[in-house]
Amino acid sequence: MKDMELLVQAKDKALGEVEQKLKELEGKVQKAENVAEELREKAKIEAQQHSSEILKHRTAFIELVSNQRQLDADMGRALRQVEATKREV
Template sequence: MEIMVQHKDKELEEEKQNKSELEEKLKEAENVIKELRESAALEAQKHSSELWKHKSAFIEVMSNQRQLEAGMGRALRKIEATKEELEVVLEQKEEADLMAQKLSMEMVKMHKDLEQKDKILSALLRKNKLDTAEKQLLLKEVKLSNAKRQQAEIETERWRAVSESRHERHSLRSMLTNPVNSKLDFYTGVRGVHQHATEKLVFVGQESVEDRLGN
C-alpha cells in the first residue's frame, strides 16, 4: 500500500513537474506570440508606412506626369502657333523680297530716266543759253538794223527834200533849155531808184532778223 502511495505521489509529482514545464512552455510560447505580434505590428506599420510613401510617391509622380503632359500640350500648341507665325513671316519675307526686287528695278529704271532727263535738261539749258545769246545778238542786229533804217529814212527824206528843192529851182529853166531839163529828170530818176533800193534792202534785212527771232 505504501508503495502504491509512493508510486502515486511520484506520478503526481511528475504530473506537477510536467504541468510546470507545460506552463513554462506555454508562457514562453505566449511570449513568442507576443513578440511575433509586436514584430508583425511593427512590420505592418513599417509596411504601411512604406506603402504610404509609395502611394505618396505614386501620387506625386502622377501629378507630375499630368503637369508634364499639360506643359507638353501647351508647348506643342505654342510650337504650332510659332510655326504658323513663322510661315506667315516667311510669306511676308518672300513678298517683301519680291517688292524689294520690283522697287530696285523701278529705282534703276527711274535712275536711268532721271539720267536721260538730266541729259536732255542739260542739253536744253545749253541750247537755251545758246538761244539766249543768239537772241541777244539778233536783238542787237535788229536794233542796229532799225537804226540803219531810221538813218536811211532820214537820208532818204533829206535827199527827197534836196531833190524837190532842185526840181523847183530847175522847173523855171525848163522852158528855156530842154537839155538841162533832160539832165535834171535823169538825175531825179536816179535818186528815186537809189531811195527805193535802199528802203527795200533795209526792209528785207529786218524781216530776216525777225524770222530768226521767231524760230
C-alpha cells in the first residue's frame, strides 16, 4: 500500500511538472504569436508607405514626361517661327 502511495505521489509530481512545462510552452507560444502579429502589422505599414512612395514617384515621372512633351512642342513651334522669320528676312 505504501508503495502505491509513493507511486501515486511520484506520478502526481511528474504530472505537475508536465503541466508546468505546458504552461511555460503556452506562454512562449503566446509571446511568439504576439511578436508575429506585431511584425505583420509593421510589414503592412511599411508596405503601405512603400506603395505611397511609389505612387509619388510615378506621379512625378508622369509629370516630367508631360513637361518634356510640352517643351518638345514649344521648341518645335519656336523652331518653325525662327525658320519663318528667316524666310521673311
